[in-house]
Amino acid sequence: MNEFCENQSCENSACGETPLLVDNREHATILAALRFHQAENLQGTGIIQDLTIRDIASNLGHLKTLNSEEIDQLCERINIATEGAYSRRWCCPDCHCTVTCSYDDLAEAGAPYCSDCDSEMLMI
Ligand SMILES: [Zn+2]
Numbered sequence: 096m097n098e099f100c101e102n103q104s105c106e107n108s109a110c111g112e113t114p115l116l117v118d119n120r121e122h123a124t125i126l127a128a129l130r131f132h133q134a135e136n137l138q139g140t141g142i143i144q145d146l147t148i149r150d151i152a153s154n155l156g157h158l159k160t161l162n163s164e165e166i167d168q169l170c171e172r173i174n175i176a177t178e179g180a181y182s183r184r185w186c187c188p189d190c191h192c193t194v195t196c197s198y199d200d201l202a203e204a205g206a207p208y209c210s211d212c213d214s215e216m217l218m219i
Pocket residue numbers: 187188189190191192209210211212213214
């Protein structure tokens with residue numbers, strides 16, 4: 096399933112996709128590294144000046160490096176992917192409606208409240 100395409104210059108965005116499970120700290124570090132790379136290496140011409148970094152980002156010149164906009168999109172996808180992983184389903188004890196809510200959304204609230212009944216919802 097996740098074997099790399101024989102054609103290493105393949106630009107099909109789904110080509111060679113690899114699912115990756117990371118914890119919160121790893122997730123934060125990946126985002127920080129991407130933003131650092133974007134700020135340090137992709138400013139101006141967009142051509143990566145540091146040859147070591149350029150080799151890594153291009154798999155030794157086999158791949159077209161991501162531009163700043165593509166890194167924005169990647170950061171967004173990484174955020175969306177982990178929102179799913181850290182969210183839970185909640186059910187209203189009165190009307191039994193359900194919502195999906197991430198721990199980040201809850202912050203200090205502890206549990207979401209049903210917008211119809213104003214009841215504290217239960218995790219399901
Ligand atoms: Zn309700």
